[in-house]
Amino acid sequence: MKVKGVSPQKEKNGTIVFKDSKGKTVWFFENPYMTDAKGNYSEKVSLNLREENGKTFVDVVADQVFLKNPETQYPVTIDPTIDSWNVLRDNFVASSFPDSVFPSNTYMHTGYNSYFGTTRALLRFYLPALPSDSVIDSATFNAYQTRNDGQQVSVDLHRVSSDWPSSATWNSQPSTATTKESTVTSNTYNAYWSWDITSLAKDWYNGVQANYGMMLKQQNETTSPYRTFTSVNNGINTPRLTVNYRVEAIGLESFWTNTEEGVNPANGNLVYRETDVQIPGRGPEVSLTRTFNSRKSSFKGLFGYGWISNLEQTLVDSGSGPITLIDEDNTRHIFGEKVGGGYEAAGGVYLDLVKNTDGTYTITATDGTKTNFNTSGKISSITDTNGNTITFVYDASGKLTKIQDASGRATSISSLDKRVCIQCDRPGWQDNFLQL
Numbered sequence: 001m002k003v004k005g006v007s008p009q010k011e012k013n014g015t016i017v018f019k020d021s022k023g024k025t026v027w028f029f030e031n032p033y034m035t036d037a038k039g040n041y042s043e044k045v046s047l048n049l050r051e052e053n054g055k056t057f058v059d060v061v062a063d064q065v066f067l068k069n070p071e072t073q074y075p076v077t078i079d080p081t082i083d084s085w086n087v088l089r090d091n092f093v094a095s096s097f098p099d100s101v102f103p104s105n106t107y108m109h110t111g112y113n114s115y116f117g118t119t120r121a122l123l124r125f126y127l128p129a130l131p132s133d134s135v136i137d138s139a140t141f142n143a144y145q146t147r148n149d150g151q152q153v154s155v156d157l158h159r160v161s162s163d164w165p166s167s168a169t170w171n172s173q174p175s176t177a178t179t180k181e182s183t184v185t186s187n188t189y190n191a192y193w194s195w196d197i198t199s200l201a202k203d204w205y206n207g208v209q210a211n212y213g214m215m216l217k218q219q220n221e222t223t224s225p226y227r228t229f230t231s232v233n234n235g236i237n238t239p240r241l242t243v244n245y246r247v248e249a250i251g252l253e254s255f256w257t258n259t260e261e262g263v264n265p266a267n268g269n270l271v272y273r274e275t276d277v278q279i280p281g282r283g284p285e286v287s288l289t290r291t292f293n294s295r296k297s298s299f300k301g302l303f304g305y306g307w308i309s310n311l312e313q314t315l316v317d318s319g320s321g322p323i324t325l326i327d328e329d330n331t332r333h334i335f336g337e338k339v340g341g342g343y344e345a346a347g348g349v350y351l352d353l354v355k356n357t358d359g360t361y362t363i364t365a366t367d368g369t370k371t372n373f374n375t376s377g378k379i380s381s382i383t384d385t386n387g388n389t390i391t392f393v394y395d396a397s398g399k400l401t402k403i404q405d406a407s408g409r410a411t412s413i414s415s416l417d418k419r420v421c422i423q424c425d426r427p428g429w430q431d432n433f434l435q436l
Helices: 064-068 198-205
Strands: 007-010 016-019 025-029 033-035 045-052 055-062 077-079 081-084 087-094 107-113 117-125 134-145 153-159 182-186 191-196 214-218 227-230 240-247 271-279 286-293 307-309 314-317 323-326 332-337 352-355 361-364 370-373 379-383 389-394 400-404 410-416 419-424 430-434
Touching: 007 045, 055 064, 077 240, 087 107, 107 153, 107 214, 117 134, 134 198, 182 191, 271 419, 323 352
Parallel strands: none
Antiparallel strands: 007 016, 016 025, 033 077, 045 055, 081 240, 087 117, 107 117, 107 227, 117 214, 134 191, 134 227, 134 240, 153 182, 153 214, 271 286, 286 307, 314 323, 323 332, 352 361, 361 370, 370 379, 379 389, 389 400, 400 410, 410 419, 419 430
């Protein structure tokens, strides 16, 4: 690695941290984990830091017992973790000050004390991008607890189900799920407490739950001693979000390997592609390309189970949090939240995503082609750098019925007797396709 202006060092827990001249941690590598082809899991992967010939190296060392075990099925994949300190906002609310705001405090409180009354902590992180077709294995939220009174306290973590500003108060606090995500029961202090949020993180990244953050709430809010956690304003021991993930590598992408027959040798996935229709014209052409993906056999698209087409590319957006692009071969590209606003994809995906003020979306490729999506996440138009546009028309139920090219020629799409019928207004041109 080439590092400038920072000094790397290895912590006791194995994490490699990079600190600036003031001793502030600006980046870090946590120990990764590994899984074999059968899904067997091991956390016995470590990182070694070394200097050689004026260069900095981080070596990844995998457990030899796991690698040589006859039960281990290759290939073995070593995956990283995402560990985010990028807190969008954190705060606490207090019943004794029902209309007061405490967003600039260096600590957050939970439970009851004589001054604040009942207190609850609120936090929300920017959720970073994950590599394409990532699957979350586990996720934790970690907060540093400082109060020492020797008593054991139970603190629940709840998902927040409505939006809230940094000016949230006791009277304006957001709604939360009735069921808790997890609980920490402890009497430790000057240490991180860790809550399991695997289910919540999966829902955030799969577009099931909007990212409105989390609430920490003590089980006993009337007599149990309160707890104090450092906030992002503290500057040290700030809240952390850790996500462990693996990459399925299911689609057709330049950064994955597939044989000429469309088989991924790492996981045996078969991807078969067939172009049925190409109608050249001014600007983007009207085309129909079907792709079969053996690892997505439960997906039912326009052409049956396991099949998807370039006409069915979709954006999945919960309204707050990551946005997922399901592309023409059923690969999931996950756009994370950028610090300060906007979205970005992980390395290797050279697409720029913008969520427009009217709720529509625009994805711009490196060649300048813009693909626009409507508020439902379906393709609405494709425009090249010369302003030539093809437009997609849907009926009231959201079913694609027509594509119109830059010259005004229409291609109609309909279903008849389990067949997909494609008809162009060019005289004598018509094709039928069996819906599998």
